[in-house]
Amino acid sequence: MFARIPDERGGLRRGLLGKDTQVPVDVVVLVKYVPDAQEPRHLRGPLLRLDRSSSPGLLAELDEYAVEVALRVAEVHGGTVTAVTVGPDDAVEAARAALRLGADAGIHVCDERIAGSDSIGTARVLAAAVARLAPDLVVTGMASTDAATGVVPGVLAQLLDLPLLALADVVEVIADPPRVRVDQDAGAAILTREAELPAVVSVTDRVGEPRYPSFKTIMAAKKKPIDTWGLDDLTLHAPGLIDEVGTAAARTRVVRAQALPPRSAARRMVDAADAPTVIADLLADLELL
Amino acid sequence: MTRVLVLVDAPSAQAHTADVGVRDLSSRDLRLLAVAEGLGVPEPVVVGGPPPCFEVLVPAVTTVLHAADVDPDDAAVVASVLGDIVQSADPGTPPIVVLAGDGRGREVAGRLGAACGAGVVADVVAARIESDGVLARTRALGVTWDVDVAVERRPVVLVVADGGPAARPRLHAPDVQPQVVPVAVTQAPRAPRLLARRMKNDAGQRDIGDATVIVAAGRGTGGDLSAVQDLADLLGGAVGVTRAVVEGGWADREAQIGLTGRQVSPRLYVAAGISGAIQHRSGMQESETIVAVNTDPEAPIFEVADIGVVGDLFTVLPGLADEIRRRRTAR
Numbered sequence: 273m274f275a276r277i278p279d280e281r282g283g284l285r286r287g288l289l290g291k292d293t294q295v296p297v298d299v300v301v302l303v304k305y306v307p308d309a310q311e312p313r314h315l316r317g318p319l320l321r322l323d324r325s326s327s328p329g330l331l332a333e334l335d336e337y338a339v340e341v342a343l344r345v346a347e348v349h350g351g352t353v354t355a356v357t358v359g360p361d362d363a364v365e366a367a368r369a370a371l372r373l374g375a376d377a378g379i380h381v382c383d384e385r386i387a388g389s390d391s392i393g394t395a396r397v398l399a400a401a402v403a404r405l406a407p408d409l410v411v412t413g414m415a416s417t418d419a420a421t422g423v424v425p426g427v428l429a430q431l432l433d434l435p436l437l438a439l440a441d442v443v444e445v446i447a448d449p450p451r452v453r454v455d456q457d458a459g460a461a462i463l464t465r466e467a468e469l470p471a472v473v474s475v476t477d478r479v480g481e482p483r484y485p486s487f488k489t490i491m492a493a494k495k496k497p498i499d500t501w502g503l504d505d506l507t508l509h510a511p512g513l514i515d516e517v518g519t520a521a522a523r524t525r526v527v528r529a530q531a532l533p534p535r536s537a538a539r540r541m542v543d544a545a546d547a548p549t550v551i552a553d554l555l556a557d558l559e560l561l
Numbered sequence: 562m563t564r565v566l567v568l569v570d571a572p573s574a575q576a577h578t579a580d581v582g583v584r585d586l587s588s589r590d591l592r593l594l595a596v597a598e599g600l601g602v603p604e605p606v607v608v609g610g611p612p613p614c615f616e617v618l619v620p621a622v623t624t625v626l627h628a629a630d631v632d633p634d635d636a637a638v639v640a641s642v643l644g645d646i647v648q649s650a651d652p653g654t655p656p657i658v659v660l661a662g663d664g665r666g667r668e669v670a671g672r673l674g675a676a677c678g679a680g681v682v683a684d685v686v687a688a689r690i691e692s693d694g695v696l697a698r699t700r701a702l703g704v705t706w707d708v709d710v711a712v713e714r715r716p717v718v719l720v721v722a723d724g725g726p727a728a729r730p731r732l733h734a735p736d737v738q739p740q741v742v743p744v745a746v747t748q749a750p751r752a753p754r755l756l757a758r759r760m761k762n763d764a765g766q767r768d769i770g771d772a773t774v775i776v777a778a779g780r781g782t783g784g785d786l787s788a789v790q791d792l793a794d795l796l797g798g799a800v801g802v803t804r805a806v807v808e809g810g811w812a813d814r815e816a817q818i819g820l821t822g823r824q825v826s827p828r829l830y831v832a833a834g835i836s837g838a839i840q841h842r843s844g845m846q847e848s849e850t851i852v853a854v855n856t857d858p859e860a861p862i863f864e865v866a867d868i869g870v871v872g873d874l875f876t877v878l879p880g881l882a883d884e885i886r887r888r889r890t891a892r
Contacts, residue, residue, distance in 0.1 A: 313702050320708075334821070353728075392674040392681055399675075414821065415667075421683035421720070422662075426671020429637070435753045436817065438636065439664040441814070453756070456664070457814055458634060459768075462762050467753035477821050477847060478807070478814060523680030527696070528709040534845045535865045543874025548884035551852055554868060560774060560796060560852065561888060 295447045296351035297469070300407040301342040301375065302385040302398055302424070303357050304416045305366035315529040318517070319388065329362065331369035334413035336482035337465055341475050342411045343374050343483070345445050352376045354405060358386065358397050364498060371493035372485040374465045378498035379405070387521030397428035397517055400510030401501065403432060409452060410472040414439055431510075435467035441478045445469075563601030563690060564656040565857070566646060567593050568639065568669065569611040588771045589723065596721050597659045599689055604656075604740075608642065609633040612741045628744040636665045637752045640672035642744055647677050647716050649774050655715040657695060662720050665707050670718045680712035683720040695719070703820055703843040723770065724824025761813065769816055774798030774829045777818060777845070781855060781874060783833020784811035788878040789833050795882055801825065803841050819844035833874040836861025854878065 307313050307322065307329050315499045331339075342353045355370030357363050358381040364450075367378030381401050389397070402410055415422035429436035440454035450469040455462055457476075485493075503514050515521060542550045555561040569590040579787040586594075589708050597603035606626045607613040610633070611627055628642045643658055653680070659674060660666035662684065674681040680694075689757040694713040700722050701708040769775055778786050778800065786800060793800045802812040804819055818825055820840040830848035835841060837853070837860055846865050853866035854874045863869040870877055 292750065309703060315701070315706060315708065322702075355748050363762075390680075391683075392671075392679075395671065396675070421670075421681070422667040423671035423674060423681055423683065423720070426636070426640070426672075427675040429668070430640070430672040430675035436637065436668060437753055438668045445740070458758075459815060463755060464757040464759075465636060465753040467627040471753075473711050476814075523609050523674075523678070523712055523714075524682055525711045525713070527711045530707045531703070532700075532705055532707050535851075537851060537865050538867040539863065539869065540867065541863070541869045541871065544870055544877055547854070547868075547870040547877045548880040549664055551870075552884045552888055553870060554850070554852070555796070555829075555885065556888075558829060561885065 279445050288504050294451050295349065295450060295451065297345055297349040297445055297447070298351040298405075298407045299345050299409045299411060300352045300353050300402055301335075301338050301353060301370065302402075302410065302412045303335045303339065303355050304332045305329045305357065305359060305363040305368050306416060306484055308362055309333070314531070315526065319499065320526040320529045322467055324360075324362070329365065331366045332413060334415060335366070335370075335476060336373075336413075337475050337477050337479050338411045338413040339373050340482040341443050341473070341479055342409075342478070343444070344436040345409060345411075345444050346376075349447060351363075351408065354379060354407065356381070356398065356405070358382075358394055358401070360387070364500075367494065367498050371496045371498070372490050373483060374485075374489045375496075377496060380498055380500045381502075381506070382500055384504040385514060385518050388522055389517045390522040390524045391421045392523065393521055394516040395424040396431065396510065396513060397503070397506070398424065399428045399431040400506040400513050402428060402507035404501075404506060406470075408450060408469045409445065410434070410470070412472070412474045414474055414476050425472055429472045432470075432472075434470055435471050436472045436475045437465055437467055440473050440475050441477060443473055443479060455559040485501070487524055562737045563654060564650065565597040565601045565603050565659055566643060566656050567597045567603050567605050567659045567662070568643065568666070569607060570633070571607045571610050579812055587768070589663075593659050593721050593848065594722075596685060596719065597657075599687060600657055600695065601690070605660075606643065606646070606744075608639050612743075622739045625739045626739050626744050627742045628746050631746055632755060635666065635752050636668035636757070637672065638746065639665065640669040640676070641747050643669060644673055644676050646744065646810065647673065647679070647745060651764070653675060657715065658718045660718065660720050662723050666720055670720050671790045673716070673718050677716050678715040679718045681718045681720070682710045682712060684722040685719045686722050688719055700724075703796070704824065704846065705714055712889070722824060724826045724844065761815075763811055769799045769801050769818065769825055772799035772825075772827050774805060775801045775818075775825060775845075775848070776831040776833065777801035777803070778806055778812070778833055779803045779835030779841075779855075780805040780809075781836075783813075783834075784809050785875075786811065788882075792831065792878050792882050795885055796829075797831075798827070801830075801845075803838075805889075813835055832862050832866070833878060835858045835862050837865065862876060 353375040357366040364380040442455035453466040774796040778789040826847040832853040
């Protein structure tokens with residue numbers, strides 16, 4: 273019903289069926305709760321942080337694609353999907369949204385000492401949570417829709433010594449031997465690359481249309497567990513983590529922030545009939561004629 | 562003087578011929594070099610291929626680092642090459658690393674941030690040295706905010722934004738050829754394997770990042786890009802598209818402009834049948850001049866347009882093409 277088999281352009285192809293599907297692949301998907309990008313967003317306060325109170329947040333749009341890929345892998349290979357998020361209290365909503373789409377469990381890493389971390393520090397926390405869960409596959413979106421630095425997958429791969437297949441347009445998990453194969457758009461060419469599991473994959477918005485929650489998965493989500501972990505629950509898997517996160521450990525600091533004024537456009541409206549003449553005059557002025 | 566490692570692609574083959582040109586470095590690489598030049602002595606780092614030949618480069622360049630026998634698409638190995646250089650540098654003045662904002666650049670940035678404890682700043686449009694660190698100007702929240710980020714100590718990794726005002730390094734022929742220094746490679750242990758590389762049919766099409774004129778097609782074209790392509794060809798420009806056009810299967814993702822595509826700032830941007838969702842505007846609103854054609858007078862694209870035409874693009878664009886041809890013939 274909702275497990276749409278994607279067309280040739282993108283998405284997860286059903287890998288080898290038969291006995292290979294008996295080897296379960298446990299997937300961790302990283303999700304983030306962000307302010308709605310359709311609403312005006314503001315950097316405020318002494319530390320010029322993103323104001324998350326002015327409008328209700330949501331699961332980052334680009335993370336929906338990561339959840340979709342994780343669910344499809346689990347459907348084909350019979351593993352579990354755990355959604356992991358880091359952030360203050362309301363960040364748990366990102367994990368809840370993933371459960372409503374069909375994920376099996378959620379982990380919310382929440383600790384006051386994490387506040388003020390930069391993107392590398394936050395990624396260190398995510399890496400520690402992944403290390404504790406020890407999944408076969410980690411799936412992330414291409415970037416968050418707020419800070420959008422896009423560096424988290426690289427941090428994860430480096431800290432966990434895992435291969436990273438970044439910005440995948442097509443993802444296929446093959447059971448025997450366990451590996452993940454992706455197509456990546458490298459400009460002039462499409463690259464097909466493969467890595468043994470465990471591995472990290474970041475997916476683009478081309479990987480297949482994310483599903484909507486169904487009544488069944490929404491009801492089921494109410495009974496699914498979301499564990500809350502603090503930093504002390506992660507130190508076994510990431511010694512020294514506590515000294516690498518928070519404001520004091522952040523290597524980058526926002527020192528000035530200003531909303532860009534709307535583009536100062538001439539906004540001259542012309543009739544369709546006059547358009548060729550007016551635009552050709554413009555081309556002449558720009559010496560583009 | 563600060564060493565600034567800049568990960569660039571090797572200049573294309575044409576750069577070795579008589580008609581030498583910095584044009585053969587991509588506009589993206591020129592942008593990286595411009596940011597690097599504001600920080601210290603740019604040291605281009607080229608991965609893979611034969612020893613690079615920079616016949617024309619930033620005057621200050623004296624050294625080019627070259628790591629042969631490395632797949633340039635393998636970010637894990639590229640990161641280990643750069644990490645080795647950073648770790649082995651004079652501890653008094655660790656280098657600054659400047660990377661492009663593509664997938665490889667962001668992966669390398671994350672890996673260096675984790676491996677070398679580097680401060681990482683993304684979407685940088687300009688940067689300068691400040692005391693022992695770096696002050697970087699960035700574009701944040703979908704190019705709606707102008708944000709300065711300080712990194713108080715090195716190493717520092719800067720990921721440069723694709724769009725924004727076109728930065729150009731000061732370029733002229735150097736008195737002496739830069740010295741090419743080979744760099745040893747430590748293979749990353751768990752790198753993915755490359756199984757296949759399929760060239761696209763439209764390879765060789767003009768890259769939208771380098772184009773002076775972009776004619777962009779939105780949902781309003783219904784997938785018929787002929788009028789858009791004709792005008793782009795006439796103006797020596799490139800065709801760009803919105804996400805809707807890519808999702809319709811009407812164009813390749815490489816031409817997608819916007820938050821999940823490319824950020825561009827050509828001299829002229831013609832938006833045809835594009836409503837102008839905020840995600841698209843964040844990829845094109847720094848264009849020098851914007852012309853928009855749309856049947857809906859309420860389309861938000863008109864808020865950022867210098868010239869707005871409420872009309873059918875299938876009439877307006879061919880009419881404009883005819884007018885251009887007429888004026889050219891009359892000259």
